[in-house]
Amino acid sequence: MTDFLGIYLPEFFYVLCGLVCFDTAFRARKNEEAKVGTIIFWTLTGLIFMLGKVLPPVVTGAMLLVMGCLTLTKQVKMGKFTEAAAQSKQAASERIGTKIFIPAVTVGVIALVLSFVKYDAVNAEGVVTPTALNGAIMTGVACVLALILAFVICKPKVSETREDTSRLLMQVGAACLLPQLLGALGGVFSEAGVGEVISNMISSVVPKGNIVIGVIIYVFGMVIFTMIMGNAFAAFTVITAGIGVPFVIMQGGNPAVIGALGMTAGYCGTLMTPMAANFNIVPCAVLETKDPKWSVIKAQVPMALMMIAVHIILMLVIGFR
Numbered sequence: 330m331t332d333f334l335g336i337y338l339p340e341f342f343y344v345l346c347g348l349v350c351f352d353t354a355f356r357a358r359k360n361e362e363a364k365v366g367t368i369i370f371w372t373l374t375g376l377i378f379m380l381g382k383v384l385p386p387v388v389t390g391a392m393l394l395v396m397g398c399l400t401l402t403k404q405v406k407m408g409k410f411t412e413a414a415a416q417s418k419q420a421a422s423e424r425i426g427t428k429i430f431i432p433a434v435t436v437g438v439i440a441l442v443l444s445f446v447k448y449d450a451v452n453a454e455g456v457v458t459p460t461a462l463n464g465a466i467m468t469g470v471a472c473v474l475a476l477i478l479a480f481v482i483c484k485p486k487v488s489e490t491r492e493d494t495s496r497l498l499m500q501v502g503a504a505c506l507l508p509q510l511l512g513a514l515g516g517v518f519s520e521a522g523v524g525e526v527i528s529n530m531i532s533s534v535v536p537k538g539n540i541v542i543g544v545i546i547y548v549f550g551m552v553i554f555t556m557i558m559g560n561a562f563a564a565f566t567v568i569t570a571g572i573g574v575p576f577v578i579m580q581g582g583n584p585a586v587i588g589a590l591g592m593t594a595g596y597c598g599t600l601m602t603p604m605a606a607n608f609n610i611v612p613c614a615v616l617e618t619k620d621p622k623w624s625v626i627k628a629q630v631p632m633a634l635m636m637i638a639v640h641i642i643l644m645l646v647i648g649f650r
Contacts, residue, residue: 342469343378350375353495359409366404367499370396374506393510400503407499421483428482432475439471504606514563524570531572543576544644551591552598552637559604561595568595577648586648594640600633601626 354371358364373392381389399405443462450460479485498505518524527550535542550572554564573591578584599605609625618624 339463339465339469340382342465343381345469347375347377347379349494349498350378352491353498356492356495357499360406361409363404363406366399366402367406370399370405370503371498396503396506405502407496407502425483431482432479435475435478436468436471439474440467443467443470501611504610514558516563516566518563519566519570524567527567527571528575531576535576538580540577540580540582540649541645543572543580544648545641547572547577547587547591548594548637548641548644551595552601555595555598556602556604559599559602559606561592561599564595564598565592577644582644582648583650587644590640590644590648594637594644597633597636597640600629 350371354368354375357367357371360367373396377384377389377392384392444467446462447459448462449457480490531546535546547568550568551561551564554568555561558564569588569591573587577587599608603609603623603626609629613624
């Protein structure tokens with residue numbers, strides 16, 4: 330059971346993602362512009378999803394470089410797809426109504442419920458430890474159940490589903506991979522000791538012991554680094570190790586409160602950066618807004634600035650009780 334839940338089941342969902350990418354590569358043959366580059370890009374993406382565990386890291390890195398070059402040279406384009414007639418869309422909208430939101434809500438609800446599920450994992454020493462399910466399992470199970478619900482509610486043709494899936498994936502393009510790449514970059518930064526370098530730089534300017542300044546620097550450090558990385562998870566390890574621990578927690582801050590607020594402070598940076606592609610670029614691509622990079626960000630900046638101030642106040646008020 331441990332191997333099944335810890336190894337095989339997550340890989341099963343990654344294989345499904347790879348098959349979707351392969352199907353997108355197959356449909357890219359209809360692309361009149363940059364057909365070869367688009368096919369190569371989605372084929373390599375599928376291979377990484379399916380064989381990521383067994384491919385040597387240098388091979389995966391080389392494939393990512395090829396994909397980056399294809400994107401940089403604009404060789405990844407959206408193909409031609411058969412659009413449903415406006416009357417057909419309107420009729421389907423009236424027939425389904427608000428039930429269309431049920432599958433989307435199901436993804437979040439099921440993933441949340443599964444986050445509380447634990448299983449007994451046995452490590453190399455034979456010690457049994459309660460372990461949470463892999464994120465791929467939570468998301469994968471939720472998405473499969475949502476897909477089944479969508480088929481029951483909407484009753485689409487399988488060919489239509491495949492067509493729309495590939496169309497949406499191509500519409501988002503290379504931006505769909507940015508969160509994973511930025512998350513990996515955060516791990517690289519942490520291993521390289523970037524947190525320690527940042528700590529030394531800050532300590533040379535701000536002496537330890539000033540709690541207010543420490544909190545302000547920590548919050549803004551999380552915001553700025555998240556804007557650079559595009560991912561609060563990637564920033565959290567580096568900034569918390571470099572600033573949060575020595576300048577806030579070691580000065581008497583509650584680690585649980587400071588850590589939680591530090592993470593959500595990073596989300597304030599997520600609201601203000603195009604690097605957070607899954608939040609700020611993908612919606613623009615899907616909705617085809619006039620400004621593909623800044624429409625969502627412009628709407629979010631005022632709230633983000635207010636929440637930065639709120640985080641500083643909360644960290645000072647409840648983080649040092």
